Amino acid sequence: MPRRPHTKHYQWPEIQLNIWIITVIAASAICLGIFAWFISVQNELRLGIPWILPYMLTISSLGLFFIIVVLVLAAQGFLLPGIILVGTFILFVLWLTGLIETSLQMYGVAANINDNCQIWVYDNRVGGNNLNTMAWLAQSNICNCWRTAFAFELVNTVFFLWMIVMAWKVHRDVHH
Template identity: 45%
Template sequence: HKNRYFPYYITVASLAVFFILLLLYLIYQRRLLPSIVMIGGFILFVLWLTGLIVISVQLWGPDGSVSSECNIQVFGASPMPKGQTLETLAWLEQRSICQSWQAVFAFGLVGAVFLLWIMVIAYQVFADDAV
């Protein structure tokens, strides 16, 4: 089905929160190993990147992308609605939806970079322990 990417991202984000809580628990117990961080970070990175690709295709895809529809119908609205009317309220809601799509992509990109950073740092710790 076409609209399953938001629940997917919520599920992956829940797994990421659980993973971070697990890391904090293992740190508290002094049992955290770099390999656990690398493997978990890699799995979450792949899942997160998959969601980011799906959002990117929906946002900037070839046919009827969200971005092109927003540019035509919302950001390119002429004249811009003004005053306290239902048209203004509808336009504000549409703009909010368009900006939500942009925010999901931005948060997804930041999350992917964060998970990549976690893997790099874990590898550096792993390499330093091997010496």
């Protein structure tokens, strides 16, 4: 009688895995929408598109694609820590790169979006039923979207790091 090969069973912490999946889906989808809208605004204004916009659009899409892969692998009982470690490490580096560039855009010397928003938008509130108010609302929305994108890039960067640690623990637990 042939022997069955011994298959390792990896025990993933379900609640943590589900929280991770939901958070990464939300953060990736929010960043995808924001950066797609930024590209649309740049095109409408006939301005050049800085590399960070398509870059973040791409890695947001990759984040969502990776979650689909994780869900498919989990459904088939084939969620291997090695696959997750490699995928999350790559995405961690990509998100960290985007976070660094976004922080340079938000708080850097050359393009200080945060200070510009404070000076030109938040400190110059406009009201009333007129074109100036509409322009102010659009500018305020752009500023808030930059802040939101930065926050969710930070969340995804931390959550990909968290998944690296979690996958390593799952891998280690099987070997001990």
